[in-house]
Structures are given as structure tokens and as C-alpha cells.
Amino acid sequence: MSETKPDALAVSQNPSHDICRVTSPETRESRGRAFAAEFVSVVTKGAAKFLRERESELRQIRQDFDDKPKTELICGVRTFTEYCENVMGYGIRQAQRILEGKNPALTDEENKAALNRKAKRELTAKTNRAQAALPIRSKTNAEILADKQEETKTEVLQKQVASLTHELESARQQPPVKTITDDLQKIHANEIQALETEIEKLKASNQKLTKAYAALRSEALRIATAAVHMNEAGHVRRLEHVLTLSQEFLVKHGEVVETVGGAL
DSSP: OOOOOOSTTBOOSSGGGOOOBOOOHHHHHHHHHHHHHHHHHHHHHHHHHHHHHTHHHHHHHHHHHHHSOTTOOBTTBSSHHHIIIIIIOOOHHHHHHHTTTOOTTSOHHHHHHHHHHHHHHHHHHHHHHHHHHSOOOOOOHHHHHHHHHHHHHHHHHHHHHHHHHHHHHHHHHSOOHHHHHHHHHHHHHHHHHHHHHHHHHHHHHHHHHHHHHHHHHHHHHHHHHHHHHHHHHTOHHHHHHHHHHHHHHHHHTTOOOSSTTSOO
């Protein structure tokens, strides 16, 4: 079974506000609806001003929400926050600032501190409004020069930023170093493979030349041997002719024979 507050003897916990509040649900409902209706009708002209002028009534409505039983609704809502935001269409923070320093749920010291904060905030706002209303004076030459120097510095910095941005974009568009290294390695590998292929071809050609030279030398030796045999048989003229051809052949292919019997 839920426990409810006595309606006729709703008393604040703060001793400074310890007075009996004899209100009925109908009174609370009527007061809330009347205040909300009047607030909505003037909200476009200045909601904060209206609430400051009617602060005591707003505070009483907040007290009604503190005094009522939990199950009771005022204007269809259960809490003061819902009343401000849903019924009045006003933020609870703004309402709390207006009521700041007069909260029956707080102690006297807490309310005093809240009042001091409120007074300081209002003084600051008033000072700012007064400063904003002051006429704007003309700048001195020193201030104008200082502004120009600041503008120059700003332009220089902007150019530096633009230059760095351009360099960064260029660097992003270039292929990464690893890609370049891989490409160079591929090029070098291809070149090395081509050179190795060419070397193999040269080796094969050299082997062919060596075999051809050996064959030619063998033929020369065979001719020289035949000439020797002819000499021994007495064919002098033919022998001279064969010897002449053999020597020319050997001279042409890198070897000279001084005598027929010499080493070939």
C-alpha cells in the first residue's frame, strides 16, 4: 500500500518555511492551469520577464508539486519538471534559475549560496549588456598597425599552410617508396636475366668457333702430313705447291710452319 502525504498538513522540511499549507487538489489544479495558460499567452513577448515578475506564483506551484500525494496529477503531470516542459513548454533549467535561492527542499545556507550565485550571474549579465551598449571608439594608429601586422602574420601562415597542404597532396599522389624499390628490383632482375641469356649465347658461339678451328687445324695437319709423304715419294713440284698452300692456311688461321717436319 503506497504512503501519501496528508493534503491539509503539507509542511516544508526547511524550518524557515515551516508553515501549514492548506490546499486541495482542486486548488492546485486550478492554480497550475491558470498560470500555464497565462504564461503561454505571453511567452512570445518575453517568457523570462514574465516568470521573474510572477516568481512567487511559480514558486507556489512548485510547492504544490512537493505537497501533493505521489498519485495526484496537476495539469495531467506528476512532477514540476514535467509541468514546466510539457504544460508550459519552458525548460526546467531556466525555471530553476528564476527560483534559485528559494527552494524549500534546501537549507538556509544552501539557499543563501544559491542567491549569491544568482546575484553574481545577474551582475555579470548586466555588466556585459552595459559594455555592449557602449559606443565603439575609433582605433588608434598603434592599434591599426598592430592589426595590420597580425593580418600579415595570418596571411603568411595561411600561405605556409597552403604550401604544406600542396606538398602533402603531392606526396600522397606519388607511389610509395616500397613500390619504387620493387619496380627497380624487377628492372634489375630483367636486365640480369637478359645479360645471362646473352652470355649463354656467346658461350655457345665460342664453343662452335672452337670446334670449327679444331676441324680446320686438323685439315691443315692432314694436308701437311700428305705433303711430307709426297716429298718422300719424289713428287717435288706437287710437294712445293702443297707446302705453299699449307703454310698460307696456317698463317691465315694463326699458326706458321717453318719446316714441314716441325710441330704443327
